[in-house]
Amino acid sequence: MTDTINRRRFLQFSAASVLGATPSATGASPATPFIAGLSSRQAPLPRASGPRVVVVGGGWAGLTLAKYLKRFQPRFDVVLIDRHALFVSCPLSNLWMAQQIPLEFLAHSYLDAARNNDYLFFNATVIDLDRGARKIHTEQGYIHYDYLVLAPGIDYDYARLGVDDPTDEYALRTDYPAGFTGASELLTIKNKLQGFKGGTFLLTVPAGNYRCMAAPYERACMAAAIFRKHGIKGKVLLLDMNPDVRIKRDGFLNAFKTFYPDIIQYETSVGISAIDPRKRKLSTDFDDYDFDDAAIYPPVRASRLLERLALADMNTPQKEARIDPFKYHLLGDEHVYICGDARSQPFSKSGNTANSEAKYVAEVIVAHVDGREIPWRSPQTMCFSGVHIDPLEAMSIIAFYRYDRRQKTFAFDRTHMVEKWSARIGQAGLAWGEGMYRDMFYG
Numbered sequence: 049m050t051d052t053i054n055r056r057r058f059l060q061f062s063a064a065s066v067l068g069a070t071p072s073a074t075g076a077s078p079a080t081p082f083i084a085g086l087s088s089r090q091a092p093l094p095r096a097s098g099p100r101v102v103v104v105g106g107g108w109a110g111l112t113l114a115k116y117l118k119r120f121q122p123r124f125d126v127v128l129i130d131r132h133a134l135f136v137s138c139p140l141s142n143l144w145m146a147q148q149i150p151l152e153f154l155a156h157s158y159l160d161a162a163r164n165n166d167y168l169f170f171n172a173t174v175i176d177l178d179r180g181a182r183k184i185h186t187e188q189g190y191i192h193y194d195y196l197v198l199a200p201g202i203d204y205d206y207a208r209l210g211v212d213d214p215t216d217e218y219a220l221r222t223d224y225p226a227g228f229t230g231a232s233e234l235l236t237i238k239n240k241l242q243g244f245k246g247g248t249f250l251l252t253v254p255a256g257n258y259r260c261m262a263a264p265y266e267r268a269c270m271a272a273a274i275f276r277k278h279g280i281k282g283k284v285l286l287l288d289m290n291p292d293v294r295i296k297r298d299g300f301l302n303a304f305k306t307f308y309p310d311i312i313q314y315e316t317s318v319g320i321s322a323i324d325p326r327k328r329k330l331s332t333d334f335d336d337y338d339f340d341d342a343a344i345y346p347p348v349r350a351s352r353l354l355e356r357l358a359l360a361d362m363n364t365p366q367k368e369a370r371i372d373p374f375k376y377h378l379l380g381d382e383h384v385y386i387c388g389d390a391r392s393q394p395f396s397k398s399g400n401t402a403n404s405e406a407k408y409v410a411e412v413i414v415a416h417v418d419g420r421e422i423p424w425r426s427p428q429t430m431c432f433s434g435v436h437i438d439p440l441e442a443m444s445i446i447a448f449y450r451y452d453r454r455q456k457t458f459a460f461d462r463t464h465m466v467e468k469w470s471a472r473i474g475q476a477g478l479a480w481g482e483g484m485y486r487d488m489f490y491g
């Protein structure tokens with residue numbers, strides 16, 4: 049029946065199109081842009097079965113929140129929204145580029161996560177927010193919420209590289225992607241490294257609190273290891289906007305010297321003034337660097353979604369959320385929370401930090417519903433960095449945070465760093481990843 053109707057409608061539509069008929073000639077009402085009706089359309093979801101908590105962003109923070117909100121308060125009706133249909137992990141992706149793990153290790157199903165943990169997954173893009181009416185809008189319609197949590201991650205800020213021309217920015221984004229947000233970027237960089245014909249492969253390390261402090265240095269090691277393995281006559285030019293290696297300093301400098309003295313060229317305090325993607329030239333006030341291929345990592349900022357929804361503090365350099373630093377709610381609205389890499393606290397922008405923080409934020413929201421408060425708990429940062437392959441050898445760091453009342457900011461606390469790499473830590477890093485995916489995707 050449905051088939052018949054669809055075929056008849058399709059035939060009518062095709063006939064009208066072929067004859068060049070106007071809407072009035074076919075009897076239809078004049079075409080209204082789809083978007084005009086969007087704000088009055090409800091998203092196609094089951095009716096809420098309890099207080100509805102909508103989580104925006106199915107990354108490390110959002111996936112953890114969705115699961116633990118439901119676990120800590122089974123009455124909640126939880127909806128997780130992500131614009132992507134498939135989760136591909138950024139953590140451990142450098143090891144995948146160097147063929148130490150398969151893609152299946154990194155790729156996971158949102159549908160499994162939702163089914164296993166009794167929440168709804170909605171594959172849509174968030175475009176607007178009406179806090180007065182407690183409605184979040186997507187391109188497929190709006191959803192009413194009782195509580196809203198935003199965990200949309202980061203965006204790149206090419207302007208802080210001196211790149212303001214949209215054509216240049218587009219060329220950098222597509223020809224020399226950073227590889228710190230999306231799966232396509234990661235796949236492109238893997239293909240570039242594995243197929244490199246030789247010459248200079250440029251990698252950059254941004255200034256500021258960028259996503260995963262250790263990852264650019266780890267990527268340099270993996271790129272050099274790939275060139276060595278495939279006999280590629282290539283150099284990795286690692287240009288750091290910072291005065292020194294940002295984390296695991298001694299370990300990375302030692303690894304560059306021990307394993308890749310003839311491949312990695314590491315330069316510090318590089319103040320980038322311009323990049324010409326067509327001439328493949330990066331300029332500072334003092335030098336020009338030519339390159340044959342590159343993955344250029346610009347400084348980062350909180351996701352532009354926060355700015356669009358008027359939730360960002362535009363006076364901060366990274367335009368992060370205006371939130372209470374202990375309870376994570378938007379200042380002045382205890383029904384809207386922001387966490388993960390879009391947070392304003394200066395914690396490490398890492399997956400483990402987002403995961404541990406999200407469990408705490410889920411508890412904060414459950415307590416708010418009950419009219420209680422819970423004591424602040426530090427997130428935990430845990431990061432493994434591969435420096436050598438076949439066998440994989442890695443270093444590690446685990447750290448917490450404390451609030452320094454005099455400085456009015458957070459600082460590292462109880463840090464445990466192992467800069468002597470080993471195959472044992474390499475395996476521990478893979479086991480960590482498996483444990484995290486199990487936590488986020490299984491019951």
Ligand SMILES: Cc1cc2nc3c(=O)[nH]c(=O)nc-3n(C[C@H](O)[C@H](O)[C@H](O)COP(=O)(O)OP(=O)(O)OC[C@H]3O[C@@H](n4cnc5c(N)ncnc54)[C@H](O)[C@@H]3O)c2cc1C
Binds near residue numbers: 110142202401431432
């Ligand atoms: C190469 C690399 C290596 C790393 N290594 C490590 C590591 O070893 N250990 C570690 O702990 N961390 C590591 N990280 C960091 C880690 O990936 C991030 O810190 C983590 O992903 C942050 O989680 P998040 O949930 O805040 O953001 P994300 O994981 O980026 O998730 C944000 C989600 O929001 C969605 N979204 C955004 N806007 C919208 C919208 N408008 N509508 C719908 N959905 C939207 C996005 O699609 C995305 O899925 C690494 C990162 C990279 C790139």
